[in-house]
Amino acid sequence: MVLRNILESNEADAAVNRDFFTRKKIATVNMMSSPGSGKTELIGKTIDILSSELNVGVIEGDICTSMDSERLASRGIQVVQINTEPFGGDCHLEASMVKGAASLMDLGRLDLIFVENVGNLVCPAEFDLGVDSNVVVLSVTEGEDKPLKYPLMFRTCDLCILSKTDLLGVLDYNADTARMHVLKINPRIEIIELSAKTSSGMDGWISFLKNLVFIKKNSNCSRHTPAGE
Amino acid sequence: MVLRNILESNEADAAVNRDFFTRKKIATVNMMSSPGSGKTELIGKTIDILSSELNVGVIEGDICTSMDSERLASRGIQVVQINTEPFGGDCHLEASMVKGAASLMDLGRLDLIFVENVGNLVCPAEFDLGVDSNVVVLSVTEGEDKPLKYPLMFRTCDLCILSKTDLLGVLDYNADTARMHVLKINPRIEIIELSAKTSSGMDGWISFLKNLVFIKKNSNCSRHTPAGE
Numbered sequence: 305m306v307l308r309n310i311l312e313s314n315e316a317d318a319a320v321n322r323d324f325f326t327r328k329k330i331a332t333v334n335m336m337s338s339p340g341s342g343k344t345e346l347i348g349k350t351i352d353i354l355s356s357e358l359n360v361g362v363i364e365g366d367i368c369t370s371m372d373s374e375r376l377a378s379r380g381i382q383v384v385q386i387n388t389e390p391f392g393g394d395c396h397l398e399a400s401m402v403k404g405a406a407s408l409m410d411l412g413r414l415d416l417i418f419v420e421n422v423g424n425l426v427c428p429a430e431f432d433l434g435v436d437s438n439v440v441v442l443s444v445t446e447g448e449d450k451p452l453k454y455p456l457m458f459r460t461c462d463l464c465i466l467s468k469t470d471l472l473g474v475l476d477y478n479a480d481t482a483r484m485h486v487l488k489i490n491p492r493i494e495i496i497e498l499s500a501k502t503s504s505g506m507d508g509w510i511s512f513l514k515n516l517v518f519i520k521k522n523s524n525c526s527r528h529t530p531a532g533e
Numbered sequence: 534m535v536l537r538n539i540l541e542s543n544e545a546d547a548a549v550n551r552d553f554f555t556r557k558k559i560a561t562v563n564m565m566s567s568p569g570s571g572k573t574e575l576i577g578k579t580i581d582i583l584s585s586e587l588n589v590g591v592i593e594g595d596i597c598t599s600m601d602s603e604r605l606a607s608r609g610i611q612v613v614q615i616n617t618e619p620f621g622g623d624c625h626l627e628a629s630m631v632k633g634a635a636s637l638m639d640l641g642r643l644d645l646i647f648v649e650n651v652g653n654l655v656c657p658a659e660f661d662l663g664v665d666s667n668v669v670v671l672s673v674t675e676g677e678d679k680p681l682k683y684p685l686m687f688r689t690c691d692l693c694i695l696s697k698t699d700l701l702g703v704l705d706y707n708a709d710t711a712r713m714h715v716l717k718i719n720p721r722i723e724i725i726e727l728s729a730k731t732s733s734g735m736d737g738w739i740s741f742l743k744n745l746v747f748i749k750k751n752s753n754c755s756r757h758t759p760a761g762e
């Protein structure tokens with residue numbers, strides 16, 4: 305009952321975010337994963353590639369510390385840190401936090417905002433942030449079975465990135481099995497395999513983002529796949 | 534307010550578990566980590582080593598699926614699966630779930646029970662299960678910064694296992710930095726580096742467990758480090 309009220313209140317805030325970012329024509333991507341899947345590294349490398357064409361900002365979610373936002377801000381981009389510790393150490397971001405963070409940014413200068421969620425393969429999937437795309441990053445070191453064991457996350461996302469593929473040669477990992485498990489949970493999800501370290505596979509991800517920005521700039525309708533639906 | 538009531542109710546159940554396992558003289562270990570850190574693999578290898586000396590059981594926590602419990606049960610040991618999906622897909626185990634699972638086991642034949650928690654580096658640390666030891670498994674693939682970013686987990690545990698050390702040669706990972714971060718959060722925590730794959734470092738872990746079982750068999754007092762304290 306209580307959880308339901310929290311989710312309903314979050315849903316209302318997410319709708320506000322969705323309208324707001326649509327009016328501002330800023331594409332927004334919610335990056336979710338277990339701790340240590342390489343989200344920050346991937347976002348950093350992505351910004352390096354996109355910086356000549358697009359203005360990218362980051363809303364960085366962590367329980368505590370500002371290490372990740374400092375890593376990203378060193379590129380001269382806009383980064384706003386959300387620490388959930390004052391909110392009871394929340395294990396996820398909520399739409400109201402994203403709204404508050406966005407209000408601190410110079411939005412007129414942005415084409416794309418990454419929201420890097422708290423590292424957690426469970427709870428963030430329950431909270432719609434009102435963004436255009438929910439992306440789950442699953443490191444190949446985590447094994448092939450995770451989509452079956454954490455299905456809500458994979459059901460909620462429209463893109464699954466299988467990251468750290470540079471390690472494939474030293475792991476007992478079957479990429480076909482992993483893909484099969486992802487698609488069993490969500491047959492409509494897109495899958496991209498990449499290594500932020502070697503840049504292998506980054507092209508598909510960059511195309512995905514450019515497409516998202518193009519749609520946002522040229523339409524009044526946003527592409528919704530709210531978390532929790 | 535509501536969270537506090539849940540935690541207080543859990544604390545009462547944890548106290549019941551603690552008394553119960555002390556009377557039964559069964560050592561209990563709560564294994565926590567991010568998804569994919571290698572908990573199940575480590576528990577399996579540990580049972581293979583200990584099986585000639587100790588009777589080991591497992592309480593296996595997952596949101597859904599019984600893949601991990603099947604992997605472990607194939608060794609002919611007692612395994613009880615807890616799926617949290619009927620509890621709203623809970624992202625952690627609670628003491629009452631452990632109590633219920635233990636009631637399904639033939640406890641007279643057990644020396645040691647592993648509780649494998651849901652893969653999540655945040656929420657499980659908030660829920661005391663009434664066990665003897667809380668152990669966090671942190672894969673070296675997750676990076677050195679996780680103790681600083683998820684401090685409650687490392688504060689709650691009395692042992693940190695740095696796992697998958699067979700991958701050290703191919704990672705940009707500084708083991709000294711990782712150890713320093715773990716000890717910064719919890720100066721009293723024990724640290725063991727190991728690879729379940731190659732068995733390197735397993736000796737220290739096996740000694741830790743044998744010591745726990747010895748203390749439990751020979752004392753009416755349990756070694757408490759409740760989660761959440």
